[in-house]
Amino acid sequence: MRERRILITNLQLKTRSGTELYVMDLARSLQSMGHRPIVFAPKTGPLAESLVRQSIPVLDDLREIAVEPDIIHGHHNLETMSAMLRFPNAPGVFVCHDSFAWHDRAPKFPRIYRYIAVDNACYDRLSVRDGIPTSKIDLIQNGVNLEKFQSRGALPKTPRRALLLSNYAGASQYLLINRVCRKMGIQLDAVGSQFGNVLENPEKALVQYDVVFAKGRCAWEALSVGAAVIVCDASGCGEMVTSSEIERMAASNFGRRLLNDPLSTKVLTRELAKYDCQDAAIVSKAVRKRANLSGIAHQLTDLYESVIGEHADAVRDIDQEFVASSDYLQWWAANRARLAKESEKKYRPDRIVKRVISGFRKQAARSFMARRVA
Numbered sequence: 001m002r003e004r005r006i007l008i009t010n011l012q013l014k015t016r017s018g019t020e021l022y023v024m025d026l027a028r029s030l031q032s033m034g035h036r037p038i039v040f041a042p043k044t045g046p047l048a049e050s051l052v053r054q055s056i057p058v059l060d061d062l063r064e065i066a067v068e069p070d071i072i073h074g075h076h077n078l079e080t081m082s083a084m085l086r087f088p089n090a091p092g093v094f095v096c097h098d099s100f101a102w103h104d105r106a107p108k109f110p111r112i113y114r115y116i117a118v119d120n121a122c123y124d125r126l127s128v129r130d131g132i133p134t135s136k137i138d139l140i141q142n143g144v145n146l147e148k149f150q151s152r153g154a155l156p157k158t159p160r161r162a163l164l165l166s167n168y169a170g171a172s173q174y175l176l177i178n179r180v181c182r183k184m185g186i187q188l189d190a191v192g193s194q195f196g197n198v199l200e201n202p203e204k205a206l207v208q209y210d211v212v213f214a215k216g217r218c219a220w221e222a223l224s225v226g227a228a229v230i231v232c233d234a235s236g237c238g239e240m241v242t243s244s245e246i247e248r249m250a251a252s253n254f255g256r257r258l259l260n261d262p263l264s265t266k267v268l269t270r271e272l273a274k275y276d277c278q279d280a281a282i283v284s285k286a287v288r289k290r291a292n293l294s295g296i297a298h299q300l301t302d303l304y305e306s307v308i309g310e311h312a313d314a315v316r317d318i319d320q321e322f323v324a325s326s327d328y329l330q331w332w333a334a335n336r337a338r339l340a341k342e343s344e345k346k347y348r349p350d351r352i353v354k355r356v357i358s359g360f361r362k363q364a365a366r367s368f369m370a371r372r373v374a
Contacts, residue, residue: 003034003035003036004035004036004070004071004301004304004308005035005036005038005067005068005069005070005071006030006035006036006037006038006069006070006071006072006073006304007037007038007039007040007065007069007071007072007073007083007087007090008023008026008027008037008038008039008040008073008075009039009040009041009072009073009074009075009076009079009080009082009083010023010039010040010041010075010076010079011041011042011043011075011076011079011103012041012042012043012044012045013039013041013043013044013045013047013048013051013058014041014043014044014045014046014047014048015045015047015193015198016047016167016198016200017167018097018142018216018217019075019076019097020047021217022075022097022142022217023039023041023075024047024050024051025143025145025293026073026297026300027039027051027056028051028054028056029293029294029297030297030301031054031055031056033297033298033301035301037056038056038057038058038059038065038067038069039051039056039057039058039059040058040059040060040062040065040079040082040083041058041059041060041079042060042079043060044058044060062082062083062086063086065086065087068087068089068090069087069090070090070304070308071090071091071092071093071304071307071308072084072087072090072091072092072093073092073093073095073300073304074092074093074094074095074107074112075094075095075097076103076104077094077103077104077105077106077107077328078103078332080092080094080107080112081107081109081325081328084107084109084111084112085325088321090111091111091112091113091307091308091310091311092109092111092112092113092307093112093113093114093115093116093303093304093307094106094107094112094114094115094116095115095116095117095118096115096116096117096118096122096125096126097118097122098122099119099121099122099124099125099255099256099257100125100256102335104122104125105130106125106126106130106132107328108130108131108132108324108327108328109321109324109325109328110316110317110320110321110324111311111321113136113307113310113311114136114137114138114303114306114307115132115136115137115138116137116138116139116140116300116303117137117138117139117140118139118140118141118142118253119139119141119251119252119253119255119257120139120251120252120253120257121252121253121255121256121257122253123137123139138303140296140299140300140303141250141253141290141291141296142216142217142220142253142291142296143291143292143293143294143295143296143297144220144221144224144287144288144291144292144293145293146224146288146292146293146294148203149202149203149206149221149224149225150203150207150225151224151225151226151284151288152206152207152225152226152227153226154226154277154281155210155226155227155228155277155280155281156210156277157277158185158275159184159186159210159211159228159272159275160185160186160187160210161186161187161188161189161208161209161210161211162177162181162186162187162188162189162209162210162211162212162213163188163189163190163191163205163206163209163211163212163213163214163222163227164177164188164189164190164191164192164213164214164232165191165192165199165202165206165212165213165214165218165222166191166192166194166213166214166215166218166232166233166234167192167193167194167198168192168194168233168234168235169190169192169194169213169232169233169234170194170195170234171194173232173233173234173263174188174190174195176263176264176265176268177213177232177263177268179265180265180268180269180272181272183269184269184272186210186211186272189209191205202218202221203221203225206221206222206225206227207225207226209222209227210227210228210275211227211228211229211230211272211275212227212228212229212230213229213230213232214229214231214232214233214254215231215232215233215238215254215255215256215258215259216253216254216255219231219241219254220253220254220287220291223241223254223283223284223287224284224287224288224291225284226280226281226284227280227284228240228241228275228276228277228280228283229241229254229283230268230271230272231249231254231255231258231259232259232263233256233259235256235259236259236260236261236262236263237259237261237262237263237264237267237268237271238254238258238259238260238261239258239271239274240271240272240274240275241254241283242274242276242279242283243279243282243283243286246283246286246287250287250290250291
């Protein structure tokens with residue numbers, strides 16, 4: 001396969017959110033395969049700096065990109081459309097990572113030839129809510145860097161340590177989970193932006209825990225190292241991932257669609273009772289086979305080649321591109337105020353968290369660091 005310049009767009013590259021870490025892994029994988037990834041992110045920080053140190057350009061201004069990419073791998077509609085209009089000869093693909101977020105709404109544009117869903121919920125969003133023809137949608141799930149996230153030893157027969165791993169769960173969720181864990185003799189730590197102690201090297205920490213409460217990417221990573229995982233986050237609780245349910249739950253990316261129960265003592269007790277060290281080992285083996293980042297990177301590059309070939313054979317309609325651009329700008333102008341309010345509301349801590357978070361952050365961080373040292 002010939003070397004390709006691949007422009008990856010993202011809202012930002014600074015806070016270790018799911019799409020930001022996806023971009024980090026993708027860019028490194030593409031570089032290792034002999035391609036030339038370039039990242040455009042309007043807001044940058046330490047994550048961007050780490051890519052730059054590996055000779056992967058990260059820019060916050062499209063005007064600074066002096067070469068035309070062979071293809072645009074778009075995340076988030078505003079950044080994707082900005083790149084598509086800046087580089088009028090490049091084809092693109094758009095990846096939907098969230099079935100709800102406004103910034104993952106699929107932009108309809110003639111040079112975006114394929115839309116990628118990372119799970120069934122995102123597939124439904126693209127086809128049902130955003131009106132993308134199913135013939136243009138591919139399902140390619142997230143991957144795990146198995147060289148970093150290596151298998152731990154066998155789990156104990158009875159769980160001893162647990163971790164709440166989330167950027168959205170806060171003090172109220174921790175206090176409830178901790179109450180249940182303590183009754184079962186399990187020590188609980190908490191990590192995430194709400195606790196002020198985001199993990200920079202999760203592969204080193206996850207191997208210390210028998211049970212992990214997480215969803216999405218965090219769940220994939222915890223499962224890959226061999227922990228038992230209960231799909232869980234601020235918005236609700238799902239089930240323990242078991243060998244009998246792995247296919248169904250993986251198809252939903254261990255994400256929001258599985259959070260069907262309220263976070264409660266009853267639900268948490270029920271799911272923790274499913275802990276089975278031997279079954280967890282079977283699940284981990286299945287996840288490592290299914291979610292190998294290397295294989296997923298090859299799926300993406302095969303799709304890039306298909307799109308580049310389709311674009312080369314296509315008869316370009318400039319008028320259609322102008323109309324699609326106008327439609328997008330009208331949608332953005334009509335909705336930007338509402339969308340900003342929704343985004344602010346979504347990430348605002350609840351009142352319980354506001355009352356206790358200031359003191360709890362320091363307590364949780366001290367507890368986690370002390371146990372890591374031990």
